[in-house]
Amino acid sequence: xxxxxxxxxxxxxxxxxxxxxxxxxxxxxxxxxxxxxxxxxxxxxxxxxxxxxxxxxxxxxxxxxxxxxxxxxxxxxxxxxxxxxxxxxxxxxxxxxxxxxxxxxxxxxxxxxxxxxxxxxxxx
Numbered sequence: 001x002x003x004x005x006x007x008x009x010x011x012x013x014x015x016x017x018x019x020x021x022x023x024x025x026x027x028x029x030x031x032x033x034x035x036x037x038x039x040x041x042x043x044x045x046x047x048x049x050x051x052x053x054x055x056x057x058x059x060x061x062x063x064x065x066x067x068x069x070x071x072x073x074x075x076x077x078x079x080x081x082x083x084x085x086x087x088x089x090x091x092x093x094x095x096x097x098x099x100x101x102x103x104x105x106x107x108x109x110x111x112x113x114x115x116x117x118x119x120x121x122x123x124x
Contacts, residue, residue, distance in 0.1 A: 021058030025098040027080060028055040030067030035079035037097035039066050047096025049078070068095055076105035 022028060022038045030036035031052050038056035044066035045051075055065030068078040071094040078095035084104035094103035 022056040022063075024059055024063055026056075028065035030055060030065045034067040034069055034077070035083055035101075036065040036067040037080075037101045038063050039097050040064075041066075044096050049096045066096055071095060071103035072105040074105055074108075076103045078102065079104045 024038055026038050028036040028038050031050070036052075036055065038059055040062050041051055041064050042062075044064065047066075047068065048071075049066040049068040051064035051066045053064055056063050070076070071078050072091050076091070076094075078097075078101060081090055081100050081102055081104075084090050084102070087107050088104050089107055090102040090104055092099070092102055095101050
């Protein structure tokens with residue numbers, strides 16, 4: 001009976017330890033709640049991002065939570081593609097990290113149409 005309890009506790013502790021562990025190229029939360037990615041500090045700064053310590057537990061020492069709060073002009077910021085909501089679109093190549101971490105930019109507002117029927121766009 002004691003052996004079963006010890007084994008169950010060991011399994012529970014192992015599970016709890018992995019719940020809080022981060023992975024390289026995985027999601028994290030940066031300064032001010034900004035969406036971030038756990039990448040090397042050199043990749044972060046080379047991509048124009050800023051990093052914080054302590055938000056990517058269980059990763060190598062050079063892996064930090066990287067955020068980039070401005071990209072693409074017009075109010076864009078780097079975030080995971082599944083976090084880029086309605087009336088926004090993603091732009092590749094402007095953010096540090098893996099392919100799923102992209103610049104999320106608000107869609108332009110359509111202000112009307114010209115004589116040929118083409119949309120006139122306004123910057124929000």
